[in-house]
Amino acid sequence: MEPMAQHLNQQGYRTINIPYPSFRDSIEEIVDQVITIIAEHDNGGRIHFVTHSLGGIILRHLLAETHQELIGRIVMLAPPNQGSEIIDWLEGCIPLAKTLGPAGAKLGSDKINAPGLPQHLDSAIIMGKHSAIPFFRWLLDSENDGIVSVNRGKIDGVNEFHVTDTDHTFITSDPLVLEMTLNFLTHGYIR
Numbered sequence: 001m002e003p004m005a006q007h008l009n010q011q012g013y014r015t016i017n018i019p020y021p022s023f024r025d026s027i028e029e030i031v032d033q034v035i036t037i038i039a040e041h042d043n044g045g046r047i048h049f050v051t052h053s054l055g056g057i058i059l060r061h062l063l064a065e066t067h068q069e070l071i072g073r074i075v076m077l078a079p080p081n082q083g084s085e086i087i088d089w090l091e092g093c094i095p096l097a098k099t100l101g102p103a104g105a106k107l108g109s110d111k112i113n114a115p116g117l118p119q120h121l122d123s124a125i126i127m128g129k130h131s132a133i134p135f136f137r138w139l140l141d142s143e144n145d146g147i148v149s150v151n152r153g154k155i156d157g158v159n160e161f162h163v164t165d166t167d168h169t170f171i172t173s174d175p176l177v178l179e180m181t182l183n184f185l186t187h188g189y190i191r
């Protein structure tokens with residue numbers, strides 16, 4: 001997320017890039033950590049969120065725990081909002097919790113129990129449809145980013161849903177996605 005944070009900083013946004021130990025902590029523990037970090041940087045203004053992958057699921061849990069009047073606009077990049085076919089497949093193959101940690105193990109299709117996005121919040125989802133590493137392609141829908149199927153990113157309550165020609169890892173540094181994110185945070189829509 002560093003390229004995204006730098007791009008937004010250059011445009012006048014103050015950013016906090018929050019890493020979290022998804023291989024060690026549960027989603028609930030990560031949400032508590034994120035809330036604490038946000039409180040340390042709170043300046044009384046509304047807070048915009050830009051998330052990547054699991055970060056979208058973390059945000060959905062966080063929204064249930066916070067006062068939503070403090071929430072600004074939301075952009076989710078490549079979120080597995082409906083769960084991951086890869087996680088579903090891995091569950092039958094290996095001890096998932098040991099491989100992906102407690103948070104990653106909760107990304108199965110039947111395990112995501114986070115609420116949808118509140119319709120009163122401005123939100124956009126940007127998914128990729130290019131896969132540089134086709135290893136998991138056979139598990140995913142035909143349109144995917146190598147990790148998440150485009151259709152698995154959809155969720156109730158989102159205002160805009162866009163698909164770009166980028167992959168899961170590099171969606172956070174793709175020039176078009178950087179501009180789309182900036183436009184949404186600034187204007188509330190993507191052109």
